[in-house]
Amino acid sequence: MTDIRxxxxxxxxxxxxxxxxxxxxxxxxxRIMLKLYHNGLADFPDxxxxxxxxxxxxxxxxxxxxxDGVVDFKWMKGEVNHIISEAWLIFENLETAYKLVGxxxxxxxxxxxxxxxxSLQGQLHLEWALDYLNDVLDAINxxxxxxxxxxxxxxxxxxxxxxxxxxxxxGETELTERVFSMxxxxxxxxxxxxxxxxxxxxLRKYMDMADDSTEEDILRQAGITKYxxxxxxxxxxxxxxxxGTVDYTPLDLGGSVFISDVRRITNIKMNNIxxxxxxxxxxxxxxxxxxxxxxDELVLYHAGQFSPSRKMFFxxxxxxxxxxxxxxxxxxxxxxxxxxxxxxxxxxxxTDVQAYRMGxxxxxxxxxxxxxxxxxxxxxLRALLSKSELTxxxxxxxxxxDNKLRxxxxxxxxx
Numbered sequence: 549m550t551d552i553r554x555x556x557x558x559x560x561x562x563x564x565x566x567x568x569x570x571x572x573x574x575x576x577x578x579r580i581m582l583k584l585y586h587n588g589l590a591d592f593p594d595x596x597x598x599x600x601x602x603x604x605x606x607x608x609x610x611x612x613x614x615x616d617g618v619v620d621f622k623w624m625k626g627e628v629n630h631i632i633s634e635a636w637l638i639f640e641n642l643e644t645a646y647k648l649v650g651x652x653x654x655x656x657x658x659x660x661x662x663x664x665x666x667s668l669q670g671q672l673h674l675e676w677a678l679d680y681l682n683d684v685l686d687a688i689n690x691x692x693x694x695x696x697x698x699x700x701x702x703x704x705x706x707x708x709x710x711x712x713x714x715x716x717x718x719g720e721t722e723l724t725e726r727v728f729s730m731x732x733x734x735x736x737x738x739x740x741x742x743x744x745x746x747x748x749x750x751l752r753k754y755m756d757m758a759d760d761s762t763e764e765d766i767l768r769q770a771g772i773t774k775y776x777x778x779x780x781x782x783x784x785x786x787x788x789x790x791x792g793t794v795d796y797t798p799l800d801l802g803g804s805v806f807i808s809d810v811r812r813i814t815n816i817k818m819n820n821i822x823x824x825x826x827x828x829x830x831x832x833x834x835x836x837x838x839x840x841x842x843x844d845e846l847v848l849y850h851a852g853q854f855s856p857s858r859k860m861f862f863x864x865x866x867x868x869x870x871x872x873x874x875x876x877x878x879x880x881x882x883x884x885x886x887x888x889x890x891x892x893x894x895x896x897x898x899t900d901v902q903a904y905r906m907g908x909x910x911x912x913x914x915x916x917x918x919x920x921x922x923x924x925x926x927x928x929l930r931a932l933l934s935k936s937e938l939t940x941x942x943x944x945x946x947x948x949x950d951n952k953l954r955x956x957x958x959x960x961x962x963x
Contacts, residue, residue, distance in 0.1 A: 552594065553609045556582070557618065557649050559592060560637045565654045571692050573655075581636040584610075585624055597631050610635050618645040654693075661698065662688055664709060672716050676754035680712075697753070699746055707733070711743050718771045722807050722857040728772050756892070757853050758885030759925065765852040779861045780804045782837045783846030788815040801837060802847070807857040816868035818846060824865065825904060826850040828880035828889060832957050836879075850880070853889060862897045877904040882911060883954035884928050887941055894937045903940065905960060908947045917959035921952050 782802025880886030
């Protein structure tokens with residue numbers, strides 16, 4: 549088939565697949581038509597009537613498509629056998645048109661994607677993955693088209709689905725990016741090459757995180773890291789590993805363990821700890837240790853939204869809280885990210901985690917350091933008011949929404 553015939557049919561099929569008829573699944577009430585020449589206007593720029601060779605080539609292509617039974621046309625008035633005015637798709641022979649160009653009908657492609665995604669139902673457990681799956685299926689059912697967040701390429705879709713399924717099965721396991729790609733695909737670079745950017749778009753939309761979260765922060769929540777993660781802490785604590793016990797109490801600036809060692813923990817002893825505090829930002833973490841920490845406190849560096857492996861470490865700490873009067877506080881930025889981290893701590897680690905220096909008092913005291921926010925950000929904050937776990941923070945969140953501001957906790961180091 550000539551290139552011009554291919555282009556003509558594909559252009560008509562594209563127009564059909566954008567039509568209301570395609571969306572509703574009904575037969576078109578109007579012709580799916582291309583105006584080849586209409587008072588100097590055209591839907592098919594390749595039809596140049598000023599160039600005899602091109603005009604004749606297009607004319608022959610349209611005539612042949614009529615013989616094939618997929619297109620009909622009309623000559624321009626007074627220009628029979630010379631200039632074609634318009635050509636349209638013969639809807640009754642739509643299947644033949646698709647076959648002529650070797651193209652899968654869009655409705656079949658959509659059904660194929662629907663089947664691919666429905667195969668995941670009942671297999672996924674992660675909230676963000678389920679939300680993504682349900683949104684895509686809902687969009688397909690409503691609009692009969694693939695939303696932009698679904699890869700257009702079948703191979704890319706298969707790789708994305710495989711990635712989501714693999715992450716869902718990771719549990720508390722954490723893998724570096726190259727190891728993840730090798731484990732999932734048998735190719736250490738395929739994830740970065742073909743899946744990473746689309747997965748990041750999905751995670752940004754369906755995971756709770758700050759707007760300024762880096763790619764590394766986002767992937768870490770899914771259990772994919774650039775380097776093995778380490779966990780920093782400071783306090784009167786002894787960690788028992790399968791090969792022996794390490795006492796971190798004498799260390800003025802605390803210690804750290806890597807994820808591989810966290811999996812080897814058999815017990816954690818916190819002999820004199822009355823209060824645990826997680827601190828979001830590293831600068832505040834070290835400042836607190838050096839200037840404010842009391843002997844009966846265990847200070848944990850929280851970093852950004854915690855990964856599955858950091859969650860494992862926090863749960864080990866929670867399990868070791870021997871004193872029923874031991875409290876757990878969280879100090880984070882007074883913004884969406886800080887409160888969403890507090891929310892996750894309360895939902896997934898310990899319901900009684902208290903907010904520390906995350907109120908209107910701090911917003912007013914350090915008002916000269918507050919940062920203005922856009923309306924879209926304010927709406928994200930407002931959504932937190934529906935979370936019953938954050939009722940004690942509603943006053944602060946409302947203040948932020950009403951005054952369109954937020955505060956980073958590093959600002960408090962200026963006092």
